[in-house]
Amino acid sequence: MKRKDIKIVSISAYIGFILFSFITGFDPGKQIGENFVTFSVDMLKILPCAFVLIGLFEVWVKKETVEKHFGKEAGIRGYMWAVLLAGTTVGGLYVAFPVAYSLYNKGAKLSVIFTYIGASAICRVPMTIFEASFMGIKFSSIRLLVSLPLVIISSILLGDYLEKRNYKIMEGK
Amino acid sequence: MYYLYIVTAFALAFSLIADRKKTLMAIKIAVKKFVNILPAFLTMLILVSIVLFLVPDKTISNCLGNNNKFVGMIFASVFGSITLMPGFIAFPLCGILLKKGVPYMVLSAFTTTLMMVGVLTYPIEKEYFGMKVTVIRNVISFFIAIIVALVIGIFFGEVF
Numbered sequence: 001m002k003r004k005d006i007k008i009v010s011i012s013a014y015i016g017f018i019l020f021s022f023i024t025g026f027d028p029g030k031q032i033g034e035n036f037v038t039f040s041v042d043m044l045k046i047l048p049c050a051f052v053l054i055g056l057f058e059v060w061v062k063k064e065t066v067e068k069h070f071g072k073e074a075g076i077r078g079y080m081w082a083v084l085l086a087g088t089t090v091g092g093l094y095v096a097f098p099v100a101y102s103l104y105n106k107g108a109k110l111s112v113i114f115t116y117i118g119a120s121a122i123c124r125v126p127m128t129i130f131e132a133s134f135m136g137i138k139f140s141s142i143r144l145l146v147s148l149p150l151v152i153i154s155s156i157l158l159g160d161y162l163e164k165r166n167y168k169i170m171e172g173k
Numbered sequence: 174m175y176y177l178y179i180v181t182a183f184a185l186a187f188s189l190i191a192d193r194k195k196t197l198m199a200i201k202i203a204v205k206k207f208v209n210i211l212p213a214f215l216t217m218l219i220l221v222s223i224v225l226f227l228v229p230d231k232t233i234s235n236c237l238g239n240n241n242k243f244v245g246m247i248f249a250s251v252f253g254s255i256t257l258m259p260g261f262i263a264f265p266l267c268g269i270l271l272k273k274g275v276p277y278m279v280l281s282a283f284t285t286t287l288m289m290v291g292v293l294t295y296p297i298e299k300e301y302f303g304m305k306v307t308v309i310r311n312v313i314s315f316f317i318a319i320i321v322a323l324v325i326g327i328f329f330g331e332v333f
Binding site: 028036040042049051053058059093094097101114121127139142146150151169 | 174180184195200201204216222260264267271277284289291306314324328
């Protein structure tokens, strides 16, 4: 329990420092507090919806369905589905992790969920359109065409390596 | 962003019509999962708030505009890895830097690491996948970002 104590102490210290800064008008502390609020609000706009969808996914989608499309028999289709699903994911990595975890528990292959995580970082559709509008279509297309195959290949290598070592993703989250 | 709300609302409504009990269970699962991961999120938010204070946009802009593109690229990938920025801030910033003459490959290194490598999301990723896998995935992602940046540099005639 020692680690937990350290955590509680540092979180309390952080809160104390922010409160103190706002009372005394200490600028760096105020800025840090504002950063915290901005990012919390940003994530709270997305997370409740994301977790409700994960909950619905857990009760409605059958294990066999996930196994069929994202599991061992799925083959190449599994990676395709992972990339398509990633394209519609909102937020970023912090949303992709819990989704990937649920997929895995329902029977998705390791390499497929790593593909999903990587792809949800680089090819979310709204983000890519936004990127192209600032950086140009040439930039975005090269980025996608180079990074996506690399993500899939590295996911397959990592997935196979971990499966050989009987790696299991933690339970209980 | 709005489509997320619309999709969630529709999914919930359909689920409620189809089976009240199952829907309630889904909500319970959602709350439980959310509460379980909340401490990790809190840790991440605290780290984000401090790192963004220590490394403001201005510092990033200055370092990305380094005269040597390869030095700029390394700076860019390090900043991209250790910071966390929503796309609606990052891309406009890159648009401005592009107009100022920062090479495409430097900006590519920045945005790709920003999206793929998460030093600050480490507390969350670790909760789900464990320390080892988290480290491996992030290291691989870092190298993918460097490769992407170099290819971008070649296509835009910045490397040779």
